[in-house]
Amino acid sequence: MSLYQSVRAVANARGGETEWIDWRATAEAAKQARDQGALTLDDAERRAYATDVRDARSRLRTVGGLEFDIPQTIEVQNRHHWIDANIKTFERMLDPIDIATLIDDTNALNGPSGYATRMVNTGSMAAALAFLSGNVLGQYDPQLLSQTTDTIETNENNHELYFVHPNIVDVAAELDVEYPRFRRWIAFHEVAHAAEFGAAPWLRTHIEDRIESGLEALTGGRLDRSAFSDVDIVMTAVEGYAELLMDRAFDKEYADLRAKLDARRGGGGPVAQLFRRLLGLGVKERQYERGAQFFETIADQRGVKAAATVWEDPRYLPDESELDNPQYWIDRVNP
Template sequence: MSSQSPDDPTAGGPHDEQWEQFFRSMFGDGADEAMRQMREQGLDPRALAQSTGLGDDPRALEAMLAQVKRMFETSGDSPVNAGVAHDVARQVAVTGGDPVVVAAQARTAKDALSVAELWLDVVTDLPPAGGAPKAWSRSEWVEATLPAWGRLVAPVAASVADAMATVLGDQMGELDGGAMPEIPGMPRGMLGQLDPAGMMRKLGSAVFGMQTGQAAGTLSREVFGATDVGVPLIEENVTVLVPSNVEAFAEGLDAPLDEVRLFLALREAAHARLFAHVPWLRAHLLGLVEEYARGITIDLETLEERVRSIDISDTSALQDALKGHVFRGQNTEEQRATLLRLETTLALVEGWVDEVTATAALPHLPHAVPLREMLRRRRAAGGPAEHVFSSLVALELRPRRSRDAAALWAHITAGSGPAGRDGVWEHPDLLPDDQDLDNPAGYSERRSAVAEGSADLDRALEDILSGTVAGIDDSGESTAEPGSGDGAEDTAAGGSDDSTGDDEGGAPQDR
């Protein structure tokens, strides 16, 4: 009697069991039909493993299956696979090392943030954010901010996923397998019971999860705190420094590490105050980003050309195909207006922080001026992660006119003092626009005109509410004096109203 190998698929060996579990978890109701077709066509799961270069190593096969399974998993209907984004971001964050924040680093970071709050109290009326100062590692920064990046990318990811479903679904051809691209070790037609569009959306979600994780992980190696990206990334009102990044930035500078740390702490604390005590600002910024992203359209011709020759099972090739110019270059009029508002608001935030930080630092830090200029140039140039996000959402989160905005805030401070400068943030309608960045003096004139108009409106509303308009009191009765001829022209001319029938005593007759 012949013996069967434990890996024989007909004997239900470990490889066969692993593939069966994988297909059931990934394909759901279509798994039985797919596996039936495999067995009818004599497919050996071991051949599929060999084609991937895994050989007979069950551990390697299990790891590969787990990775592929996770790629096709998605958190509900999210266009960005949060699990994949998290794993990739953590891997990138620790590349080259992610030192644990030791007690001494945490203490100096928190002390710097506390001192920064004291200095800022002198130059701005906005109070501290209120949260305890923190010192984070790069991995901790990723954990805290990754959900916000997912929300920023999601609108564009949804559009790209739909486009991929259209393009790749067309390329997969008819569901009988005749035009299905061949995958090594897998027979044609075995995916006949599956939904190509649904698979492509899952694949697109995984690819965007990879790209989002890559960008967030790279950013974690560049940022100094929780707010210096410009867009609020955490809900909690806290101030944060990332000591390893602060120390790496200070290396090679003429300024000592203590000064660099204090200057960066000032910027972090100023950002936190602004986002904590201007309640509409966070939603305003994120809303503009999402509004712009939702209007982005995908160039289907470019996307189709890029994916025509790639293997749909090669996620790195799909990731490369989605980079760059797959977005239509021509923005709509609404998008251009949204983009202008977004860029102006980002510049105003950065300019306010720049001006307030410089004012607070000058009396205390000898290197405040060169540090300010260095941070300006660094912010204007951007970094690798910002370029990745630019390719993801066709949007650069860099303020282009932060210098102009800082000059505007300085002009407002000179004319109205710190209270007048900070009072501009009371309502979004008071914010300067791009024309005000060109002409700071024009903003003061425009705001004065708006204030006068508002005062006139307030007086009119007060008159109406107090019942002094048109001679009507709160009860609706006329408040006109006898003989005033309210509503009659002859009283102004000194004549008498013939209809009143005044008697000899001059008293009006009852009507």
């Protein structure tokens, strides 16, 4: 890890007239700023990851009443692997934004001001990825905006599942919990996301449509608040349901894991707290809490399988008022 090399990579950021981030420099700078972490797995531990995922699939199908399958691509990564995977994701999602149109100057990225803009953007993205790569435990990637028309049901290759092994090991030690049990619980959470997207073939397209609407508005110099509000509602449902399902389906004791992980999400020192605010992680924590409370209320009243009704049709997604008053949703949908 070398902060000097990280800064140097950002300072050398380059790009064309519409490229507002140098993704190669972003990857290099992020990796220089974050140690990759140890990834020395023996055959037994690799089998343990695979077993956790398979068991999670079986338990989630039974408890949630959902039909789905797990991704063909399941990777146990170090932090640099995670950065590489997410560079591709961010590049794919941000590519539609024409920065020259946004700043109303097609030549703006060619001169000194353009160089400074690109350097700042590259540095900001590198810092974000470096920070996140040290905190992410697992990730289900539905490959949004990947330009494929196949659904998860018909194409098993268009979604992926990652586990950032060094972070799982470090956080288990930090929380003073048994590593195998913690690893397994994280697997249940990520497979729960696969369950959501597998049970709702429309979900991916629904999210993509709203993201594309928001990006098109930005490219035109407008802010489509409704599009981003819709995405926030959907992601609140996605995160909240995964929280419910991972706990209700987990086959071991989890109360201590839940309490310690929830505390960690809102913790950290001043620098970590600053990064969380800048990256909007407070919003994500609110999605976890708000969504989990919504689904817990439904599950307590009607059962866990009734909560899965939300994935049957886009009409069954909650609105803002229903997220805060689950009884409104129950009265409307009546699962």
